Amino acid sequence: MFIDSHSHLFAIEDSKIDMADIEKALVFSYDVANFDLALDYCKKHEKCACGLGIYPEFALNYDQNAENFIKAHRHDIVAIGEIGLDSTFPNYSKQIEAFLGQIALAKELNLPISVHLRNLEDYQHFFDLFKRDVPCVLHAFHGDMNIAKRAIDLGCYISFSGNLTYKRNVLLREVAKIVPDAQLLIETDSPSMLPAGLNRGEKNVPQNIVFTAKTLATVRGVELSDICLLTSENAKKVFKLEG
Ligand SMILES: [Zn+2]
Numbered sequence: 001m002f003i004d005s006h007s008h009l010f011a012i013e014d015s016k017i018d019m020a021d022i023e024k025a026l027v028f029s030y031d032v033a034n035f036d037l038a039l040d041y042c043k044k045h046e047k048c049a050c051g052l053g054i055y056p057e058f059a060l061n062y063d064q065n066a067e068n069f070i071k072a073h074r075h076d077i078v079a080i081g082e083i084g085l086d087s088t089f090p091n092y093s094k095q096i097e098a099f100l101g102q103i104a105l106a107k108e109l110n111l112p113i114s115v116h117l118r119n120l121e122d123y124q125h126f127f128d129l130f131k132r133d134v135p136c137v138l139h140a141f142h143g144d145m146n147i148a149k150r151a152i153d154l155g156c157y158i159s160f161s162g163n164l165t166y167k168r169n170v171l172l173r174e175v176a177k178i179v180p181d182a183q184l185l186i187e188t189d190s191p192s193m194l195p196a197g198l199n200r201g202e203k204n205v206p207q208n209i210v211f212t213a214k215t216l217a218t219v220r221g222v223e224l225s226d227i228c229l230l231t232s233e234n235a236k237k238v239f240k241l242e243g
Helices: 032-044 056-061 064-072 092-109 120-129 144-155 170-178 207-221 223-238
Strands: 002-007 022-028 049-054 078-085 113-117 136-138 155-159 184-186
Touching: 002 049, 002 078, 002 155, 002 184, 002 223, 022 032, 022 078, 022 207, 022 223, 032 049, 032 056, 032 113, 049 056, 049 170, 056 064, 056 092, 064 092, 064 207, 078 092, 078 120, 092 113, 092 120, 144 155, 144 170, 184 207, 184 223, 207 223
Parallel strands: 002 022, 022 049, 049 078, 078 113, 113 136, 136 155, 155 184
Antiparallel strands: none
16 A cells, blocks of 8 residues: 555546555645645545645745635645745746745644755755755655755655656666665656656556556665555655554
């Protein structure tokens, strides 16, 4: 049984999803417009736990109302996310403001954060801005070895997604070897990040987590069951999931 540490399952038809091997899936909003979708989805699906936050593309929507909404739903959520920095989108100063605002909110609410970073400069800004105030998951990690070492030193959890399986991502698999057991997580980022070898154009789904898990097991030289156990324990710890 796996814990999928990052997804947007409300964007996928129920009939495509098979949760048989999934103990829990974290379901994150990415804009104010889907706060309710994420919350409602997790109310209806007992294996899901919700995170609320605003993704860099929609940073302009981070305001007092959004913050108040999240505070009002404190007991329905286990994390703040998906938040982050992404230099492919405009409004970078607003992105930084929204990112710092949501970190402060996470601290106030005693919640971890699930963070999206796109380019090298985004990782660098993250290192300038992040002060270890809250437990931090770097979701769909794809930084290089130096970035990984800095993130590990900062105590971040490193969450690997379907891109770990892509043939070209040789260096990412090298990174996956050095992440300490205690900081390792796994995710699908469904409906995005479809692992290699699957039908392109299909939406990614939680049951595909096994492809990333198998790759992690191979590169780390351990059994698939070890990856499963380890990443589930870590997810329970960082998101304070019971059971
Ligand atoms: Zn995501």
